[in-house]
Amino acid sequence: MKASKFYISTFKEAPADAELVSHQLMIRAGLIKKLGSGLYTWMPMGLRVLKKIENIIREEMNQAGAIEILMPAIQPAELWKETGRWDLFGPQMLKISDRHDRSFCFGPTHEEVITDVVRNELNSYKQLPMNFYQIQMKFRDEIRPRFGVMRAREFLMKDAYSFHADMESLKHTYSLMFQAYNAIFTKIGLTFRAVQADNGAIGGDGSHEFHVLAESGEDEIVYDENSDFAANIEVAKNHPNKENLKTCRGIEVGHIFQLGTKYSDAMKATFIDESGKPSPMIMGCYGIGVSRIVAAAIEQNHDDNGIIFPQSISPFEVIITPIGYDKSPLVKKAVDNLYQSLIADGYDVLLDDRGLRPGVMFNEAELLGIPHRVTLSEKTLVENKYEYKNRSASAAVMIANDDLLNHLVS
RNA sequence: CGGGGCGUAGCGCAGCCUGGUAGCGUACAUGCAUGGGGUGCAUGGGGUCGUGAGUUCGAAUCUCACCGUCCCGACCA
Structure with a gap:
């Protein structure tokens, strides 16, 4: 690419409303441009970074057997009423009406939509397991958007949903996703840590968060120097010898979760098992904050002169x-x-x-x-x-x- | 939503207290010089001073309301 044919717009000074170093540098380097609170345009330079991250994720997800789809951003209220989340999700969900005065939301997540897809598409145990993923804009009306794309209201997310006939299959896919996530963040070139997270639905080792380690991280994570144990602050409270644990700060960029049958029960997503009887599908879900990774990578890699991109995601090598x-x-x-x-x-x-x-x-x-x-x-x-x-x-x-x-x- | 800031040119700011024809830096345009770390000099264009109402002969400046935005706390990839 010749610079004269591309669009580069950089600034010597950071805007007054950018607090975090990554936010300041993203604006100064012309990666993003603010439209409103928690809303950002990805400028040509920034979009190249985003696309490189997307492609790394795509490669590893495909490698791990997941299949890409793309679901609508706008979702009918009826689906959310089936799971009860239309009322439970709260003001984070942006609700809108169409010209016929029917209610919709701008999808903050896609469990309902994918479960609706699958209950009509997958009927037999022979079709399971199945793992669908998409890379798509989400909207969450955050109480307080901040730090640029780190906590934006509109953000790019990779979300995957797997469907299984039994628990063993779920755990297998879960471990494949765990490995895929490790591969993704390693390939990008980040210093990160997988930590045990709270899992209300299943318990045990059914949920992990992936954190990019950074002083400015919003989350506190806890680890044991003498073992593999690492967990978010909630889970660590229950650790037997929590006095010896160390803490550090992290930016949550990924979360994998064994869901169980919460959504398949509520939405009657069943399959016919080997004995010919209907049974609810067992689900897992796997998220990555794609746009947040850009901020996290910069937060972890910069100096007084600017950004130091890992080569894997640099707009140019x-x-x-x-x-x-x-x-x-x-x-x-x-x-x-x-x-x-x-x-x-x-x-x-x-x-x-x-x-x-x-x-x-x-x-x-x-x-x-x-x-x-x-x-x-x-x-x-x-x-x-x-x-x-x-x-x-x-x-x-x-x-x-x-x-x-x-x-x-x- | 509670607490605290801030809204003046694309960006960064001064002016406001003490009302009187809106300024600096940068960016942009032009010219000359320069040519290995955001170069120098000169000239020029660009503003409903967030919005509305009020006080006043007169409001960027004083008063009230609203809106936007940022920071601190409670939710989340």
């Missing part, structure tokens, strides 16, 4: 910052060649061909958090070298041209 691109035909030729060859090698490259001053380009590249920067100029041409700067390194280094690819593997 490499930025070329030529000096004299529009003045020196030699520089232009060398830069264009490098640009084309990196693209041919499969890299996501941004060529800053805007003819800006070097300082502006460098500062912007750092703010955006692009992991690899390559600078060419008449000076580097004379030496027949590239100047390479890793985003997390303190200074640039001169490298041999054919050594560049080695540096791009982070």
